Structures are given as structure tokens and as C-alpha cells.
Amino acid sequence: MDRKKINAFKEAMEKSNKIVVFTGAGISTESGISDYRSKGGIWDRFQPVYFDEFISDEKKRIQYWENKIELWDGIKQAEPNRGHMFVKELYDKGKLFGLITQNIDGLHEKSGLPGESIVNLHGTNLEVICLKCEKIITAHEVFDNINLTKGAPLCEKCSGLLKPNTISFGQQLRYDDIDRANRLSSECDMMIAIGSTLVVQPAAGFPALAKNHGALLSIITLSETPYDSHADFVFNLKISDFLDLLNR
Numbered sequence: 001m002d003r004k005k006i007n008a009f010k011e012a013m014e015k016s017n018k019i020v021v022f023t024g025a026g027i028s029t030e031s032g033i034s035d036y037r038s039k040g041g042i043w044d045r046f047q048p049v050y051f052d053e054f055i056s057d058e059k060k061r062i063q064y065w066e067n068k069i070e071l072w073d074g075i076k077q078a079e080p081n082r083g084h085m086f087v088k089e090l091y092d093k094g095k096l097f098g099l100i101t102q103n104i105d106g107l108h109e110k111s112g113l114p115g116e117s118i119v120n121l122h123g124t125n126l127e128v129i130c131l132k133c134e135k136i137i138t139a140h141e142v143f144d145n146i147n148l149t150k151g152a153p154l155c156e157k158c159s160g161l162l163k164p165n166t167i168s169f170g171q172q173l174r175y176d177d178i179d180r181a182n183r184l185s186s187e188c189d190m191m192i193a194i195g196s197t198l199v200v201q202p203a204a205g206f207p208a209l210a211k212n213h214g215a216l217l218s219i220i221t222l223s224e225t226p227y228d229s230h231a232d233f234v235f236n237l238k239i240s241d242f243l244d245l246l247n248r
């Protein structure tokens, strides 16, 4: 790897004061969270439950919760890795303008990054929401007491359907989140995309938006992305290998 290239990246990062980091599944694989689009990933093992099925069919709701219970153990135990800490350090240095993530594992929250700095595009598994009154409960509260033999869990307050606060298949992303992500992307002076293949829309559009508004674009991911030719810096590395290089 070109020493000059990493030094130029370091210099650009030091000059930037409004850095937006965009993260995908690749940042969490080193925390033992599987990339759910890859082979053997979650979607290979579980039949996805679409949002309208969840609303209309108790059997589908039970199936959905069974899947989530199986995933919960992994999510509960996973710890943030050096990649997440790299983002937290940018925040501590006052350089982080915001974080946009496609991940639902809550590892950025666990790294100590405050919630107001985070746009969880696909929601988070750390929370459960009532679909009727929109009350938010911690996932621990629900999963620690769940008993599916009594049916899918309901809101204690209004008896509405409870659902992990993630975006399901067939469910729209939240307007507020898209709006915040657009604003962060168009106002940042540097965007660092980590561990995303940048192919899923609309998420993949944010790096392009940043670049079009004059920000420097850096991409750190193992595989190639459709934006590599537009980026100022591309490092086809695992995040830990990239950080080894950066800190050397």
C-alpha cells in the first residue's frame, strides 16, 4: 500500500472539520456480526417477513419474533471494534459532523457515540417500538421477558403491536432520517464510507451527494464500489488493516 496515499488521507482528515462517516455491514463483521447479504448470512437462513405480513398475520409476527430472538443473543453480546472506535475518536476530536449507518446492530451507540450524532437509516435492534402509539422501549426489556406462546408481544400502554425498531422489507425509510442524511452529506467537507458496497439505494446516494457538494470522498471497503472512480481516496482493505496502516 502506497505510503504517500495514506499520508495524503491523514492530512486531508486533519484539515477537515465536518467529517461525515457512512458505514455498512463491513464495519461490523470484525465484531462477529455477519454481513446479512453475504452467503450464509441472515437472509439465507431466514425467510424474510414483509411489513404488511407482519401487520396482518399473527403467524408471520411470531415467525418474525422467533428470528429476532435468535439474532438477539448475537446482538446483545457483540462489542464495538476498532472501526467503531475510529468514528468515536473523530467525535471526541470535534471533527465528526455526523454518522450515517445502514447497520441495525447498535454498535455505534455502544462505542459511546451519542444518539444525536447518528442517523440509523434502517433503524436499530436496540429498541422496540409500538406501531400504534410509537412508544419506544429498550430491546432488553422486551427480549428478556418475551413469551411467544402467549402471542406476539403487545404494548402495555395501548395494546398496539410491538416491533423491533428496524426497517423491514416493504417498509419505507423514515423521512426524517433521509432528510438528516441528505443534510449531513451535502454540508460535510469530507465523507468517509466504511464497509459498504454502496449499491443499496437510497443509502448509496449519500457519498455521491457529498462529492457533488464539494466534499472529499474516501472509501474504505474490501470490495470495489460503483463510486471508486469518483472518490479521492480508495482503500480496498479491512478496516483493522486500514487502521494499522493509518496509525503506523
Ligand SMILES: [Zn+2]
Pocket: 130, 131, 132, 133, 134, 135, 155, 156, 157, 158, 159, 160
Ligand atoms: Zn402503544
